[in-house]
Amino acid sequence: MDILDKIIAHKKQEVAERKSLFPVKLLEKSIFYETQPLSLKKYLLRDDKTGIIAEIKRKSPSKGMINPYVSVEKTSIGYMQSGASALSVLTDTEFFGGFNEDLKIARKFNFCPILRKDFVIDEYQIFESKSIGADAILLIAAALTKEEVENLAKKAHELGLEVLLEIHNSDELSAINQFVDVVGVNNRNLKTFEVSIETSMNLSQNIPKEFVKISESGISNPEAIIKLREYGFRGFLIGEYFMMDSRPERKCEALIEKLETLKEKI
Secondary structure, three states: OOOOHHHHHHHHHHHHHHHHHHHHHHHHOOOOOOOOOOOOHHHHHOOOEEEEEEOOOEOOOOEEEEOOOOOOOHHHHHHHOOOOOEEEEEEOOOOOOHHHHHHHHHHHHOOOEEEEEEOOHHHHHHHHHHHHOOOEEEHHHOOOOOOHHHHHHHHHHHOOOEEEEOOOOOOHHHHHHOOOEEEEOOOOOOOOOOOOHHHHHHOOOOOOOEEEEEEEOOHHHHHHHHHHHHOEEEEEOOOHHOOOOOOOOHHHHHHHHHHHHHHHHO
């Protein structure tokens, strides 16, 4: 059993428990539930934005603890003031140290698209995502069947949420469907944890042009972003590179400043 299998097994138990404690009828009473979601896709396509999706996460299975005492309020505001296009907030507790409350805090202090980064395997989690203020959800092709991806993506659209479908290899391209808004290529091999942005480059031409493409993992310099843009990528999800610093928002600001300088030279 690899790490993804362990996460999904635990997530099934977690979702079953949350369903009994917080039924959908209760979730629908949230103050965020009737709020009109913002479009992640549109923000990524804006020419006045960087395309950077800045992430908040405390730990990961591969790195262990990264930034356990991060201030979600301060960091999320700092990310957006630095020029990030959107936020990504980890809400998985067991493996990534996140909480639903983290996303609520980010929502309270920021007017921007927020991606709920979690392992969505059940429709219940989509209702939950809307109730905590998310604008988009993540679906991981490696964790779901093609039918599950389509059904979950369709439900997300019914609730007004956008869908980021994450793929890792060419076999998972078949999971892309009409209800997907953004296709993300994760440069991290889920079995070996090795990271290479060449994964994004190799898969780029096989992703239908009508989908916005983002690259995830292993991005730590402006040169990589410029290179990925040449392959048609409009979004760049960056988490660990920022979070390894005690002031993630400062690291984000520095990267964006370097990116803007490089773009001017080009």
